[in-house]
Amino acid sequence: MEKTIEQKFMDLLKEQSSYSEAIGLMAWDMRTKAPKKGMDNRSEVLGVLSQKVHELQTSSEMKHYIESLKGHTDDPIITKAVEEAEEEYERTAKVPTEEYRAYVTLQSKAEAMWGEAKANNDFESFRPYLEELVEYNKKFAKYWGYEGNIYDALLHNYEPGVTVAKLDEVFPKVRKALTGLLEKIKTAPVQPDPTILQGHFPKAQQETFSEEILKRMGYDFDAGRLDETVHPFAIGLNKNDVRVTTKYDEADFRTAVFGTIHEGGHALYEQNISENLAFTPLATGTSMGIHESQSLFWENFVSRSESFWENHYDLFKSHAPDRFNELPLDEFYRAVNEVKPSFIRIEADELTYCLHIMVRYELEKALINSEIEVKDLPALWNQKMEDYFGIKPENDAEGVLQDIHWAGGDFGYFPSYALGYMYAAQFANRLNEEISMEEVIKAGDFKQIQEWLTQNIHQFGKMKKPLEILTDVTGEELNSQYLIDYLTEKYQKIYQF
Amino acid sequence: MEKTIEQKFMDLLKEQSSYSEAIGLMAWDMRTKAPKKGMDNRSEVLGVLSQKVHELQTSSEMKHYIESLKGHTDDPIITKAVEEAEEEYERTAKVPTEEYRAYVTLQSKAEAMWGEAKANNDFESFRPYLEELVEYNKKFAKYWGYEGNIYDALLHNYEPGVTVAKLDEVFPKVRKALTGLLEKIKTAPVQPDPTILQGHFPKAQQETFSEEILKRMGYDFDAGRLDETVHPFAIGLNKNDVRVTTKYDEADFRTAVFGTIHEGGHALYEQNISENLAFTPLATGTSMGIHESQSLFWENFVSRSESFWENHYDLFKSHAPDRFNELPLDEFYRAVNEVKPSFIRIEADELTYCLHIMVRYELEKALINSEIEVKDLPALWNQKMEDYFGIKPENDAEGVLQDIHWAGGDFGYFPSYALGYMYAAQFANRLNEEISMEEVIKAGDFKQIQEWLTQNIHQFGKMKKPLEILTDVTGEELNSQYLIDYLTEKYQKIYQF
Structure with missing residues (x-):
């Protein structure tokens, strides 16, 4: 039997939250248990999974589900989930992809520079x-x-x-x-x-x-x-x-x-x-x-x-x-x-x-x-x-x-x-x-x-x-x-x- | 600059191995640290990520890279990676999807039944x-x-x-x-x-x-x-x-x-x-x-x-x-x-x-x-x-x-x-x-x-x-x-x- 649009939407949310659980576990692990030499590799893995979540949140599939379900479902959970998904979609869609990428790169550079600046008590470098x-x-x-x-x-x-x-x-x-x-x-x-x-x-x-x-x-x-x-x-x-x-x-x-x-x-x-x-x-x-x-x-x-x-x-x-x-x-x-x-x-x-x-x-x-x-x-x-x-x-x-x-x-x-x-x-x-x-x-x-x-x-x-x-x-x-x-x-x- | 096909192939492998690292960490965690009540949710998350790896391994993208690169690269690592990917692709492609799904379901049922059968010393039930x-x-x-x-x-x-x-x-x-x-x-x-x-x-x-x-x-x-x-x-x-x-x-x-x-x-x-x-x-x-x-x-x-x-x-x-x-x-x-x-x-x-x-x-x-x-x-x-x-x-x-x-x-x-x-x-x-x-x-x-x-x-x-x-x-x-x-x-x- 073909899945309903609600089911497909929930499947997509489940995929998204599965990546989020994996990301959460990796973050917990990095801050508690992970061996230090594995950090570089782990950061890359986190990058790949975060990118995936971002792709799902802004996918054409997601857009389609939001448009189809908004105002067309009686389920209060789906209603709220659509609202959340729409907000995330809109928020992301409004920022040009290139600018957002440059910003993400800037963030990680800035965090590294901040660490040094704080250690050296040197605001000017930051x-x-x-x-x-x-x-x-x-x-x-x-x-x-x-x-x-x-x-x-x-x-x-x-x-x-x-x-x-x-x-x-x-x-x-x-x-x-x-x-x-x-x-x-x-x-x-x-x-x-x-x-x-x-x-x-x-x-x-x-x-x-x-x-x-x-x-x-x-x-x-x-x-x-x-x-x-x-x-x-x-x-x-x-x-x-x-x-x-x-x-x-x-x-x-x-x-x-x-x-x-x-x-x-x-x-x-x-x-x-x-x-x-x-x-x-x-x-x-x-x-x-x-x-x-x-x-x-x-x-x-x-x-x-x-x-x-x-x-x-x-x-x-x-x-x-x-x-x-x-x-x-x-x-x-x-x-x-x-x-x-x-x-x-x-x-x-x-x-x-x-x-x-x-x-x-x-x-x-x-x-x-x-x-x-x-x-x-x-x-x-x-x-x-x-x-x-x-x-x-x-x-x-x-x-x-x-x-x-x-x-x-x-x-x-x-x-x-x-x-x-x-x-x-x-x-x-x-x-x-x-x-x-x-x-x-x-x-x-x-x-x-x-x-x-x-x-x-x-x-x-x-x-x-x-x-x-x-x-x-x-x-x-x-x-x-x-x-x-x-x-x-x-x-x-x-x-x- | 457009990425080369080698780069695209390596990107796909990186995505795949990122999911594998996440799966590996989740498996380690389940067997060492994870609280027992979270196991059901975790199993579902593992299912989603494993499915994702399977999809990548058998994707049309993967097929395209294999066909394009096989015999057309001098890089020994890429050559071997193509061989591995091809083997995985072929192996999976040869089994009808429906049969494979039924088999996966059977496996998990059989493992559960085996656990019971062993506990009860009852081969016939297994x-x-x-x-x-x-x-x-x-x-x-x-x-x-x-x-x-x-x-x-x-x-x-x-x-x-x-x-x-x-x-x-x-x-x-x-x-x-x-x-x-x-x-x-x-x-x-x-x-x-x-x-x-x-x-x-x-x-x-x-x-x-x-x-x-x-x-x-x-x-x-x-x-x-x-x-x-x-x-x-x-x-x-x-x-x-x-x-x-x-x-x-x-x-x-x-x-x-x-x-x-x-x-x-x-x-x-x-x-x-x-x-x-x-x-x-x-x-x-x-x-x-x-x-x-x-x-x-x-x-x-x-x-x-x-x-x-x-x-x-x-x-x-x-x-x-x-x-x-x-x-x-x-x-x-x-x-x-x-x-x-x-x-x-x-x-x-x-x-x-x-x-x-x-x-x-x-x-x-x-x-x-x-x-x-x-x-x-x-x-x-x-x-x-x-x-x-x-x-x-x-x-x-x-x-x-x-x-x-x-x-x-x-x-x-x-x-x-x-x-x-x-x-x-x-x-x-x-x-x-x-x-x-x-x-x-x-x-x-x-x-x-x-x-x-x-x-x-x-x-x-x-x-x-x-x-x-x-x-x-x-x-x-x-x-x-x-x-x-x-x-x-x-x-x-x-x-x-």
């Missing part, structure tokens, strides 16, 4: 590449189109529905609140002592504790694994194979413990997407921001909370070196929540983290809007660090060169981190209306939390857009007040200002 | 599947064509150039010699005591010793890794990423130690193929038999030798439980070389191993030649076991049902194991004419051995056919006498008959 990347992004933004600000076209790639107008409404409020809190914290009467956390903590013990917490969160080890890596990540190959990676610092357990919980939050999202979406592009988190809301929800709202440690401090001590037996819970809790202005985003505490994002957002928005030039970035960066944090980087390696994102051409990505944080605060507030998170966390009953997140967020995969999720769950649009209130309350209590 | 598999293989053999015996067409898939005529000349000699040796061993004055090897041997210590030996063999850990699995294997994703797996039995270290060395022999082959063959179908071992010759060379001719243990017993003891300190080298050496008729091929000793292969070869040759019927297999199997080993299986699970090969339709494969062993003996003999293996092994100077193997065998990948390698290296055709002499000498000395 500048021409960054300038080109910015120009390409401006051009692409114009190809893709936008209604308000040109930067909206880039935001759309990571957080569809979010605009500059929206960000410029909420971000300054957050920035003002956070810089205000930071000022108070600096001169607060109580100051946590993070040195009490430091000292040798064997990797194997960090690992068993991290695994135990992942299990308690509801992470399914029969559908995933935990491995070591340099730059931690979580990756969903399919909903039944979602892998977490972490990094063990034997001088500071916080890296592994909070890092694993963070990645575990991402992993729970991918593990709990509806089985019905398998082998479609809908079988993944709906956006960078919503994904980050899940990792930050678990990392900050759960595992950095007082009630979490009330419940888990004994377990922690059973895995930790003996010196923690002498350390009172309240001192421990304050220490793991120390706030301290610092240069490096990925090492930032819960409060200053968003300020790091603001610096990047404001600069990249201005770049894409041609309001500033690449050559001015280092000075502007340092100025903003001084304005928001009261500290100034000594060099560009700990300043403008610290992140790889721009070298990869990822403009419009950074805001997702702060958006995720705001979403998480909004979700936490909503969940608190149904159950007391404090009580549930204190009871170690994470199942209730995990089920609520699955019910409200995870299961949908890409069946709902990020802002649709947000309003469906909270009844509200993006609102930074919940995050501000949460941080204010938490840190007032810790620092007693 | 019989109809095996009958169908035999019929398909006969039919395919006719499609593929042959000059002498119909079974030659199947042999060709695993060991091109080897025929029934050849096997029927050498195998009986080997069988006769081995059964003769076995008789003498049974009543020999000295009998090794394998119980002295048994007892708890922690996995971690087996692992460090195995790693150390792999390194000494010349296995490059920067281009590979060692992992744990259930059914050990080595796999080359590319020459710079060749992975070894092993199995640790804490009650018997021999499984891991000799198993790792065996797989290490396969891995050295793949790691030392010429870089020039990368991304072509020539970048792998030339046949099952030559591959097996490399693993058996290291396992038997090197690591089961007296000189090996003269050198490595101290190292071994430094990794082993204390009880080995009391155990004299000569007793240890005799014990690891114990010969004992047994039912299970994969647990067989160095001497009886070939007899297990004879049983299978004789039966499958008769099946394909319609001289016997599937229903008669269990009785015939048991009879042969009695004739060659003097023992009779109690049930079919430890008899005719023990191996998965026939359930996968792999007829013509088993002889490679014995061929590999004969090749290895011939290579060892040749090498001994140049250097004294005994001295080199005693000195732990494996580099000389590894370089000789690379020079004479490994580097060529599939640039030479198996029998071409054999005659180029040894100046002789297949000759079983070297194996017979080696085993006779070795076991006369151990058993003192």
Whole structure:
């Protein structure tokens, strides 16, 4: 029997997602297990498979299925899959193939140059590449189109529905609140002592504790694994194979413990997407921001909370070196929540983290809007660090060169981190209306939390857009007040200002 | 500039080998690391990618390149690659697509049924599947064509150039010699005591010793890794990423130690193929038999030798439980070389191993030649076991049902194991004419051995056919006498008959 057009379309999506699973596994392998000499060959193989996915996404077959099925199917999954496929098709079709190829080549060169520039603390050697990347992004933004600000076209790639107008409404409020809190914290009467956390903590013990917490969160080890890596990540190959990676610092357990919980939050999202979406592009988190809301929800709202440690401090001590037996819970809790202005985003505490994002957002928005030039970035960066944090980087390696994102051409990505944080605060507030998170966390009953997140967020995969999720769950649009209130309350209590 | 037809052909081969690398990684992952719940999805992904490779191999593009390039290129690599591609194309084209699809379905059903039949010791439930598999293989053999015996067409898939005529000349000699040796061993004055090897041997210590030996063999850990699995294997994703797996039995270290060395022999082959063959179908071992010759060379001719243990017993003891300190080298050496008729091929000793292969070869040759019927297999199997080993299986699970090969339709494969062993003996003999293996092994100077193997065998990948390698290296055709002499000498000395 001849296949229906729906079946043929689904077959094509399955082929595409099969390549994606292979690509995902190869990426995981390269970052965890692969022998170093095989990297060159592997990169070529990845190139071939990525090219294949690109070909399928922009094939005449795909175009035909989209045109035939759009508005002509009753199946809600196929409807959404057609929407996704169409968006991908259009987005790609709008950029001339030659330009896109040149851009891909530029990206990989720029990433290599960035690595050297960072190592040599030499922004100038990276500048021409960054300038080109910015120009390409401006051009692409114009190809893709936008209604308000040109930067909206880039935001759309990571957080569809979010605009500059929206960000410029909420971000300054957050920035003002956070810089205000930071000022108070600096001169607060109580100051946590993070040195009490430091000292040798064997990797194997960090690992068993991290695994135990992942299990308690509801992470399914029969559908995933935990491995070591340099730059931690979580990756969903399919909903039944979602892998977490972490990094063990034997001088500071916080890296592994909070890092694993963070990645575990991402992993729970991918593990709990509806089985019905398998082998479609809908079988993944709906956006960078919503994904980050899940990792930050678990990392900050759960595992950095007082009630979490009330419940888990004994377990922690059973895995930790003996010196923690002498350390009172309240001192421990304050220490793991120390706030301290610092240069490096990925090492930032819960409060200053968003300020790091603001610096990047404001600069990249201005770049894409041609309001500033690449050559001015280092000075502007340092100025903003001084304005928001009261500290100034000594060099560009700990300043403008610290992140790889721009070298990869990822403009419009950074805001997702702060958006995720705001979403998480909004979700936490909503969940608190149904159950007391404090009580549930204190009871170690994470199942209730995990089920609520699955019910409200995870299961949908890409069946709902990020802002649709947000309003469906909270009844509200993006609102930074919940995050501000949460941080204010938490840190007032810790620092007693 | 328009690409030449050579370039286009090489691009197609590169695409094909990229999928193969992805398939290889997925297979490795499934057998070592992958979470169990992801297996179903992964199987589907593997199906999609394998289908893709099949499509490329039989594409009209491929046909066009083969026709255009055959006899019209001076490049020796392209010439060989065209030959390989043509053979694959022809082989596939000769089998009607529908029949091949039905066969693939049958294979996976038969493997599942075999698993159950073996568990339940119930040959009858598996019989109809095996009958169908035999019929398909006969039919395919006719499609593929042959000059002498119909079974030659199947042999060709695993060991091109080897025929029934050849096997029927050498195998009986080997069988006769081995059964003769076995008789003498049974009543020999000295009998090794394998119980002295048994007892708890922690996995971690087996692992460090195995790693150390792999390194000494010349296995490059920067281009590979060692992992744990259930059914050990080595796999080359590319020459710079060749992975070894092993199995640790804490009650018997021999499984891991000799198993790792065996797989290490396969891995050295793949790691030392010429870089020039990368991304072509020539970048792998030339046949099952030559591959097996490399693993058996290291396992038997090197690591089961007296000189090996003269050198490595101290190292071994430094990794082993204390009880080995009391155990004299000569007793240890005799014990690891114990010969004992047994039912299970994969647990067989160095001497009886070939007899297990004879049983299978004789039966499958008769099946394909319609001289016997599937229903008669269990009785015939048991009879042969009695004739060659003097023992009779109690049930079919430890008899005719023990191996998965026939359930996968792999007829013509088993002889490679014995061929590999004969090749290895011939290579060892040749090498001994140049250097004294005994001295080199005693000195732990494996580099000389590894370089000789690379020079004479490994580097060529599939640039030479198996029998071409054999005659180029040894100046002789297949000759079983070297194996017979080696085993006779070795076991006369151990058993003192």
